[in-house]
Amino acid sequence: EVQLVESGGGLVQPGGSLRLSCVASGFTFSIYYLHWVRQVPGKGLLWVSRIRTDGSITSYADSVKGRFTISRDNAKNTLYLQMNSLRAEDTAVYYCARETYDSGWYVDYWGQGTLVSVSS
Amino acid sequence: QSALTQPASVSGSPGQSITISCTGTSSDIGNFNLVSWFQQHPGKAPKLLIYEVTKRPSGVSDRFSGSKSGNTASLTISGLQAEDEADYSCCSYAGSNTLIFGGGTTLTVL
16 A cells, blocks of 8 residues: 655744655655645645656756755655745645656655644 | 636535536646646545546546546536545646646535
């Protein structure tokens, strides 16, 4: 069974930093691209970032570019999101998600999410 | 980039069919057959219902179907059931290795 378990969320002051982790199991972690997606409670989903299987290629939403860094450790089956210079508008539930491929790529499995609150 | 446009809410009675629209642009929905739909119950993770516009993952009921015309994708749920009451979100590839989501639609089963 595919499982993605996020952790590392919490309350942080504006301008602060936080690192999220996502531990995967039930599939061969190293051969899948992965994503971070966030959701303000009661609002829609917002794509944040994507990382290639070996970590060599990453992409980011404009709203987080230069502040957030996605990375992975294939030996530990773990995806990370380093979040710096946090703002109130970064407050959201952060999900990690797995990407798969058929004729094109798409996200299939999601974790349960971890809540990040940015407030003084 | 702005979110894909979905109606905030839709409703239907058990047994009826409903359709949720998702409108984008020629840079996302109109340019790629990479539209997905997700179902999300309160406090839960999103669940994949439809991928590549019309395909259903194994285990997803055939009551769920997807389509696309131009810059607009649609999700149709037939034979509405009480457990279908949830939030539904569309998603499209938007080029340059990025994704774009819709604002979400709350389905109420009357």
